[in-house]
Amino acid sequence: MSKTRIYKIYLQLLKKYGLANKFWKKWCQIKKTKGDKEEILIGAILTQRTNWKNVELALKNLKEAKVLSIKKIYQLGNQRLLKSLIRPAGFYQQKAKRLFLLCRFIVTNYGSLEKFFEKDLEICRKQLLALYGIGPETADSILLYAGQKPIFVIDEYTRRFVKKYNLAKKFSYDFLQKLFQENLPKDVKIYQNFHALIVLDGKNEKH
DNA sequence: ACCCAGGTGGCCC
DNA sequence: GGGCCACATGGG
Secondary structure, rough: OOOHHHHHHHHHHHHHHHHHHHHHHHHHHHOOOOOOOHHHHHHHHHHOOOOHHHHHHHHHHEEEEEEEOHHHHHHOOOHHHHHHHHHOOOOOHHHHHHHHHHHHHHHOOOOOOHHHHHHOOHHHHHHHHHHOOHHHHHHHHHHHHHOOOOOOOHHHHHHHHHHHHOOOOOOHHHHHHHHHOOOOOOOOOHHHHHHHHHHHHHHHHOO
16 A cells, blocks of 8 residues: 555654553553453443543542443443442443443353454444444444454544544544545554554643 | 533434 | 534543
């Protein structure tokens, strides 16, 4: 593939910041957490329309209550305890329901997250999108970062990035996802790192 | 006392 | 297909 404009911009960001996973590893060290696949999946729900700082507070509560896992949340049910633990993340009644339904889906249909991710990307995506409270961004975050599957995540940071560099005039989810995927090598690590760098760069600009 | 932040579903037209 | 609204907390 010849290097497209988007790919060149990615390489510039890479030169400027380096690999984004080192920031993730550092975050895990600071927060004393494993940052494993199940935590990524839970965080993907909690971070909907919410500052990551607030998500951290909710994750901390779940961890301290020793229920930061899919099976534990499923056992908890959509109940008061779960709601109170994730309260700092905002929209907590809705998010408790969404989390519970997602965890129930994984446990009762597959038994484990690993088994679920053994299915093809398209099947996983379709099944996630069929769940209440999971739209394209949440589904794709789970698939890319927890499932290591090659699908590009579009979010508010990505849209600001597209506007900043004048990469498109349309901003619908499917259109932008196609734009990135057609202009980059199909590579999980590149998708993960690029999206993480877009977020990093977006946060950097504000200060 | 405002204003903002990695969305989604349910309306309505 | 799009526009508007509800959902809620913590931090500036």
